[in-house]
Amino acid sequence: MKCRKGSAVLIIRVGDPFCRNCFREYFMHKFRAMLGKNRIIFPGEKVLLAVSGGPASSAMLRQVQEGLSRETAKKLRFIPSVIYVDEGAVRGQSPAQREQSLACMETLLQATGFPYYLVHLEQALELPASILRPGPATPSEPGVSYKEAVEGFIQQQRQKGYGDKDSGTSLPGAGSGESPEGAPAAPRLPAAALTQELLKLFEAVQTMTAKEELLQMLRTHLILQTARTKGYTKVMTGETCTRVAIKLLTNLALGRGAFLAVDTGFKDNRHGDVMVVRPLREYMAKEIAFYNHFFDVPTVIAPPLPTKRRDKPSFRHVVESFLLGLQKDFPSTISTVYRTGEKLSADRAKPSCEAERCLLCLCALDLDGEEELALEPTLIIDEPELERNGCCQDPLAAWAERKSAYIPLLCYGCRLTFKELVRLLVWSGVFSLGTGVPIPTALLLQGPVTTLPPYVRAEAQRRIHR
Template sequence: MCDVQDLEYMDLGKEEKCQRLGKTCMKCKEGAAVVVIRVGDAFCKSCFRDYFVHKFRAMLGKNRVVYPGEKVLLAYSGGASSSAMIHQVQEGLSREAPKKLRFTPGILFIDEGAVCGQSWEQREQTLSEVQQLLKKTNFPFYIVALEQVFNFPQYVLQSALPVNPKDPVNYKQAVNNFLGQKMAHPADELGGKAHELAQLFATGGTYSRPPVVYTSALIGMFSNARTLTAKLELLQCLRSHLIMIVALTCGYPKVMTGESCTRLATRLLSNISLGRGAFLPLDTGFSDDRYGNVITVRPMREYSLKEISFYNRLFNVPSVFIPTLETKAPDNSSIQHLSESFITKLQADFPSTVSTMYRTSEKLNISRADVTEENVQQERCLICMCTLDTCIGDASAFSATQVSQRLSQRKPNKNAEPTGNPERPRCNNEQCCDRSSSCSSSVLDTEDFMPLLCYGCRLTVRDMISVSAFPPYILQEAEQRSRRLGMRREIQEFLLDEGCEDL
């Protein structure tokens, strides 16, 4: 039972809470506080708006990634964070803005209803709400179904290969170069095939239902994954590929996403659990340049989900509720959902949890090795497009894990088989198999697929029944890279070492 001291402590807590809610704004010292972000940080409505806007502008101005006059694609998911991001861009481009934003925005919405098991009628209702909301922005917008990943040709991954990092230049010099000369259009990387992809991405209200074959293939691929963790990782990778292709085709060298500080803290913890610790600077940093000339930036990464929710509520920023794979799922249904639940509950008792994890991620850096044009395809993961973290020495934890897995999966073979490498199964069309870049019927097993993936994506693929459910552009690229690796092994003894000089 509570004693007298406990009752007095509870009364003091109630009095302190009442005083905190009734205090004045910490900035103007005049208006009544309507929002308490953290302990001692109370704002009135006007000062909270200035604080929110200043943080968004300062994030873009401090990093200096977006150039004046550049086209920027805003990735919209219908949630609170991406809705607040679009509202900030609208405010920054208005005539009343004191320091106007100087880029040209466009909006992209990806329809993922098929993955979540929605019927076409439910998807149409959601798309209608999204269209009405995006039309009010007066920005060009694109609504693309996730099923379109099954309509991509193979060269989209080859066009998205990252280039060697150039020497850093001064921001003013970069802006002068951008304004003074005609920059290369991102679609030029696709060659003469860019107009074929452009027809897949409808603008405005011309969105049409995707073919039933693609919808069935998408549902079959996610049904092929055994766990919700693998499904969420696949969805994230396919979504990133689709955003990259739309930006590349429609001429947007920059992409803005609306991940909040809370979301990035969750991703930090879940990615470490999923073996993606080597790529945390790309997955949680301000900019992500893994896709070459299409750079992803995260201007909302300093906002907590609490700040965004308060802003949307006070200033009537509309959003659309769209069910996801994690909707109504228990906390232990996936590693991502468990990490989110853990951080959210810890944040309620310790308010500095999210900010501490966020500041930790800011200090992480990725080591960039020199990559040549000849081996760039072999040193990048086929799914997430990150540098392979599996090219390490034999005396490592990864190599020990690989040996343990091979020994545990080995089965006794009673019937002796002839030595030598068995020939890979081929499709019936011999002319098709002779062309290494266009064969879509070749058989590629999981063992041939694994060397092309990073450690985190290997864990995802192991949770899948078969790799044949991947979209054709991934399978074709995997087949081509696998053959190149096989050819290199065959002629390895005839190659000179990199350190040898020409005689």
């Protein structure tokens, strides 16, 4: 304890006890130090906080509140807003339960005083195809150092009258408790037809691992679209050190080893115009739990994805059980995995052109040459109904609707997920579109391409036809 006055109430590490006040200062300093060390978020920049209602994102939201209300020398200087994605439809919640969860979240967000956005996962089905293309990178302050930007911002705020110590959250736009979308007091759910379409999409996915990947993709694209349309250049997520370590090993198992640096690093700039930052990635889940308990941070816990398998439902659950089990006997396990990820480079994840960018995750295609040829027998797929009707169709249009046409647009990890979107059936032979070009096949994927989100199909067809 630094104060040497209060009584110790918790021990984060062996020989490192904290009283209540010292722990609060330690927690807040760690958050500000992470942002200050990286110097990515410039003063006056609009930042969208992605809040799920869980312990980590709720703690992040409280830290931003605390940081904006502190004295001028330590105050955070960006303009925050909050986004919450309602995933109740795919998590097995009834309409009444979804309404209740939305009402709880809206009450929580209104209490922050920040502008907020309540969006539904069903809205991902209406996203434009452009969401799968990186926007132009726009540096916050070109040619200006971070220190100069801070000094200039402080001077500007003093001239405008925002710099008074009694002003609390003094940044313009950070004090409105109303949703920018003008959300009604009683949140309305999307149309039932849209919800059914979303459920149909998830029902077509055969494994829990693929469902988790699909949910993550739709959630990320929804948040990204909101950030772009509302003018936010940064998005904050609440991924902790524990979650990062689990994600690192899970992604290795899913064939995404080449992209670990962007999937788990402090910053993820694959989208170009919007950067994702993870300011909680040095916090253990234990620290988050203690902070929320001691300082009454409200949370809204969403139910897990429904599954019939109670034991080992997905890769992530297996890795999580493995790591947390080791952590009990070897307390440095998670931090060791986390530090290993810190040494990885993001260079391999950067595509040099559109043709080398993955359709789904926007990272570089990590297969070429001999690797591509070795995987071809298991990754090229086919649908025999096109053989019967191919003579009456435009060959290029027919090819664009075939699942095998999607494979060259995907990285190795996304190919594995894509294969799980429909049922597998062993099949062998050679198929031709009627153009005389033979296509070797060893695997048949049944189920229409229309089970994919519309914006994914639209972007895939654009890239196939170009």
